[in-house]
Amino acid sequence: MRVLLVEDESELANNLRRALSEDGHAVDIAGDGESGESLARGGGYDVIVLDRMLPKRNGVHVVENLREAGVSTPVLFLSALGEEDHRIEGLNAGSNDYLVKPVSTRELLARVRALWNGRDREAPATRLSVGDMEMDLLARTITRGGKKIDLQPREFRLLEYLMRHAGEVVTRTMLLEKVWDYHFDPQTNVIDVHISRLRAKIDKEFSKPMLHTVRGSGYRLDA
Amino acid sequence: MPLALPKLASIKWARPAFLRPDFWRRLAQRTIMLRTVTFRLALVQIGLFAVFSLALLGFVYYATVVQTQAEADASVDQEFTELEKVYDKDGMNALNQEVFERASSAGPQLYILANKEGEIVAGDFGAFPQLPTGASQRVPFEYKTLGPDGKTEVNRARGRIGRVGNGPILLVARDMANSSVLVGRVTRAVYFGAGLGFILSLISGYFASRQAARRAEALSRTAQDVMRGDLTRRAPVVGANDEFDTLAQDLNAMLDRIERLMRSARTAGDAIAHDLRTPLTRLRSRLEAAIESTPNEEADREALRRALEETDSLLATFTAVLRLARVQSAAGWQFQRVDLSAIARDLVEFYEPVAEDGGVSLASDIEDGLFAPGEASLLTQALSNLIENAIKYTPAPGRVHVSAKRGERIVLSVADTGPGVPPEERERVIDRFVRLETARSTPGAGLGLSLVAAVAEVHRADLKLEDGLGGAAGPGLRVTLTLPVLAAKG
Numbered sequence: 001m002r003v004l005l006v007e008d009e010s011e012l013a014n015n016l017r018r019a020l021s022e023d024g025h026a027v028d029i030a031g032d033g034e035s036g037e038s039l040a041r042g043g044g045y046d047v048i049v050l051d052r053m054l055p056k057r058n059g060v061h062v063v064e065n066l067r068e069a070g071v072s073t074p075v076l077f078l079s080a081l082g083e084e085d086h087r088i089e090g091l092n093a094g095s096n097d098y099l100v101k102p103v104s105t106r107e108l109l110a111r112v113r114a115l116w117n118g119r120d121r122e123a124p125a126t127r128l129s130v131g132d133m134e135m136d137l138l139a140r141t142i143t144r145g146g147k148k149i150d151l152q153p154r155e156f157r158l159l160e161y162l163m164r165h166a167g168e169v170v171t172r173t174m175l176l177e178k179v180w181d182y183h184f185d186p187q188t189n190v191i192d193v194h195i196s197r198l199r200a201k202i203d204k205e206f207s208k209p210m211l212h213t214v215r216g217s218g219y220r221l222d223a
Numbered sequence: 224m225p226l227a228l229p230k231l232a233s234i235k236w237a238r239p240a241f242l243r244p245d246f247w248r249r250l251a252q253r254t255i256m257l258r259t260v261t262f263r264l265a266l267v268q269i270g271l272f273a274v275f276s277l278a279l280l281g282f283v284y285y286a287t288v289v290q291t292q293a294e295a296d297a298s299v300d301q302e303f304t305e306l307e308k309v310y311d312k313d314g315m316n317a318l319n320q321e322v323f324e325r326a327s328s329a330g331p332q333l334y335i336l337a338n339k340e341g342e343i344v345a346g347d348f349g350a351f352p353q354l355p356t357g358a359s360q361r362v363p364f365e366y367k368t369l370g371p372d373g374k375t376e377v378n379r380a381r382g383r384i385g386r387v388g389n390g391p392i393l394l395v396a397r398d399m400a401n402s403s404v405l406v407g408r409v410t411r412a413v414y415f416g417a418g419l420g421f422i423l424s425l426i427s428g429y430f431a432s433r434q435a436a437r438r439a440e441a442l443s444r445t446a447q448d449v450m451r452g453d454l455t456r457r458a459p460v461v462g463a464n465d466e467f468d469t470l471a472q473d474l475n476a477m478l479d480r481i482e483r484l485m486r487s488a489r490t491a492g493d494a495i496a497h498d499l500r501t502p503l504t505r506l507r508s509r510l511e512a513a514i515e516s517t518p519n520e521e522a523d524r525e526a527l528r529r530a531l532e533e534t535d536s537l538l539a540t541f542t543a544v545l546r547l548a549r550v551q552s553a554a555g556w557q558f559q560r561v562d563l564s565a566i567a568r569d570l571v572e573f574y575e576p577v578a579e580d581g582g583v584s585l586a587s588d589i590e591d592g593l594f595a596p597g598e599a600s601l602l603t604q605a606l607s608n609l610i611e612n613a614i615k616y617t618p619a620p621g622r623v624h625v626s627a628k629r630g631e632r633i634v635l636s637v638a639d640t641g642p643g644v645p646p647e648e649r650e651r652v653i654d655r656f657v658r659l660e661t662a663r664s665t666p667g668a669g670l671g672l673s674l675v676a677a678v679a680e681v682h683r684a685d686l687k688l689e690d691g692l693g694g695a696a697g698p699g700l701r702v703t704l705t706l707p708v709l710a711a712k713g
Contacts, residue, residue, distance in 0.1 A: 082542065083549055084600040102538060154572060180573060184604045185539060187611055187671075193576040 001046035001116055002026045006036030006062070007078070008055050016049070019105045020112070033057025040066055045073050046116050049108070052079035052090065060093045067094035074115040078103065084183060106217040110169045117168060130166040131210060131223035133202070135159065144202060154179070155198050162211065162221040171218035195219055265428025272424045276417035280410070287409050291402035295381050296361065302332070303359065303383045303395045310387045318391065319345055331398040333380055339390050351384065351394060359385020364396070379403065438467045442474060454482045484551070498540050506533045543674065550601060550677040560709055563593040563635065566603050567627045574610050582619025583639075585610070589627040594709040597682050605678040606635065608671040609702050613639040618696050633708055638701035640694030649688040672702075679704055 003025045007013040010031070017027045028045075030036035033054040040048055040062070048066075052059040063075050075095040079086065082100030090098045097111055128135040132145045140156060142149045151159060158179050162170060172191040176182050195211065203209040212220050310318040315338070322336045322345045335346035343349060352364035363381045370376045382396025438461070445458040457478060458471035513526035571587040578585035595602075613623040621640040628634050644652050653676040679686040684706040691699025 083546065084598075100542075180569070182573070182603065182607070183600060184607065185542070186607070188574075188577050188614065190574060190577040193580050194573075197576055 002028070002044060003112060004028050004030065004036065004039055004045040004048045004073075006030045006033065006040075006048065006054065006059070007051045008032060009051075016105070016108065019109060023109050023113075025112070031055075033059060033062050037062045037065055040071060040073065041069060043071065043073075047112050048073050048075045049112065050075055050077055050095070052077055052081060052086075060090060063090075063093040063095050076108075076111055076115055078108070087183065106169070107171050107173060110171050110174060110217065113168050114165055114170070114174065117165065128160065128163045130163050130221060131208075133163070133210065135163055142202075144206060147205075149201055151198075151201060155194075155201070158194060158198055159202065162219070166221045166223060169214050169217045169220050174218070265424075265432045268428055269421065269424045272420055273417070276413070276420060280413045280417065283409050283413050284406070287402070288406045291399070291405070292381060295397040295399065295402070296383075299381065299383050299395050299397055303385070303393065306393060306395065307387050310390065315391060318387065318393075322346060322393070331401060333382065333394075333396040333398060335392075335394040337392040341392060344391075346394070351392070353384070354392075359383055362394070362396075435467070442467070442471060445474065449478060454478065454485060495544055498544075499537060502533055502537050502540075506530055506537070509533070546604075547674050547677055550674065550681055558596045558598060560594050561597040561599045561602055563595055563602065563627055563633060563706070564589055564591050566599065567593075567606060567625060567635065570603065570607050570610055571625050574607075574614060578614045578623060581614060583614055583617050583621045583623055585614065585623045585625070587625040587627075589625070590629055593627055593629055593633050595633050595682070595706045596709050597706070601678045601681065605675045605704070606637075608675050609637040609704075612671050613637050613641065613700070613702075616641040616700070617694075621694060621696070622692055624692060629708065631708075633706045634703060635706065636701055636703040638691040638699060640692045640696065640699045642697035643691055643700045644688055652688065653686060675702070675704070682706055 001024075003020050005013060005016055005020070005027055007016065007029065008031050013029050013031070017029060020027045028039060030039050034056040036048075036050065036054070037057060039045075050059045050062060054062070059077065059079070063077075066073070066075070074097075077090045077095045077098045078101060079090065079098065080101045087098045087100075096115055099108065099111060126136070126138050128137065134143045135141075137160070142151060142156070142159065158175065161175065161179050173185075175191055175194075176186070195213075199209075199211045203211055210221055210223070212222060214220050306318060306321060309321050319336060322334050325332060326334045326345065326347055333347045335343060335348050335351060337343045337351070341354075343351075348366065352362055352366070360383065361381070362384050363379070365377050365379050367375050367377055379399045380396045381399060382394050384392070384394040387393050442458050445456050448456040458474045460468050460471045460475070462468065509526060510530055513523055513530075516522065567587070567589045571585060571589070575585045610623065610625060617623055617639040618641065623637065623639045626634075626636050626638075653672055676686055678684075684704050687703045687705070689701045689703065691701040693699050
């Protein structure tokens, strides 16, 4: 996919470009808010990664202008300002995700992919299915290979998120933010424990495991 | 070629005092009274006093002058009527006799009687002040007499003149000398009183305003001393329990808080230096060793991996420090209605699996509908820190109990069966960055309670550390947050 990267710090920009290219994306770089906005208006991008504090035009204004002009390309903020109010301000401006610098490359790659894929998948669905696993969002039931699986409400939401992003790497921070809506770093491996509980329920009695740990990154649900 | 002008500054001459810059400054300082609010109030007071005095003077004038004139007029009218009756009944001779008798008796009464043709036949004067035109009429007039010292005196009188029954002309009048004396005395007394009052109110205004100005100056001096850097200075509280005392107390409370913040900022600076510099040094020496050792791919990768880990933990500390600073700066938090029951329940559910994995049972007793004014993300993080700390410090097998209850206020508490905190350390443990020596081995623990303390302060909540549930490891720890209840929605 095509990614527009608006970042004024050239070394960081080049590192991110390399990482995104290696992940299979075509990357354009803009060094300030103005040129970033005009490139984005030109269209043709699948995801925009936008620094917040940019020369010439603030990233928040760039997003506001783009949304006003009807450009709906998903925007991922990459910012050094990481408090709750900053995050809310960024999301309110019209961005789709907010990452605080410094960020690990893997986290960024996972978020970019999730943003692009998420465009279609966040659409209201009543059923999700991955491999032999079926989720009925209305009846709130899950079956795998026709066998019913009982989950706690939070486990249900965790699995729903993983299913919506099946085949993609999902990081711990993404799960923390999207499933629990928590925006702090737990000092314990609490996410891993939740995952292993879920795994015990959905994988244990089946020959083919679906929920995989991606070392150093997070988790991935495969068909 | 430009004209060479003599440099003004080089001319030396003795400058008069009023040309020296500090002369005017000093004069301005000396006349500072004129600029103070209290002095202006004193001026208003004097102005009001003047208005009241004037009104009083007017009243006294009316009560004496106008009233005496009216009384004189009434008695003149009455006498005129009496004399008319004498004429009507007994004729000219009787009137003549009556006027003669009355004129010779002592008193302020004055008379003139003339016959039909206008020739004066009896009375005090040889001529009328004015002649009657038709009906009888009032006449204020002046007449001259020779005083005992031979000087001419001008006297004022008020009378009535007219023809009596188409016959003789009669003037009945009252000398006003006595009433003039009275009016003069009263007027003088009022003037004197007003003057005295004016001077007294000037003096009292001066002292009142000087007193107020002095106390305002004392407050201002305190502020200036603090600005110069002496944070230990406090404003004097006189004990008069007035606005100045309230202001001084508020100022002092503010200074206490600033001093506390400054001190904590200073210790925080040291703590940041320690918490960041130590791992940075370790990171640096590790990288240095990796570069200088003989290249070995496996060892190098391991060094890089560890350097990355170290960087992440540094960043976590850094983020925590920033967050703490931001919470403490307090500005910008918009308080909303926060559902503490939901927050507590979600967190217990969130941490329950990890506690169980560590051999600690996480139980809870959370009442429904606990709403407090606050910032949800901060309260979530504070409670999460408390639960996380409790789980971390409680050895297996152990218990952690989270409770949320409502009494007069909302009481959130997290209790554990861990080693606890000795009473003498409890104060210190809440201070920024202070970490119990025994806890040094657990990374990142130092900031947890500091953040809770900061969040508590922002929410005007009380934070208390007590003995917890007790167990094999020690007395345990109970951390209690007492928050205000959100007023019922109107």
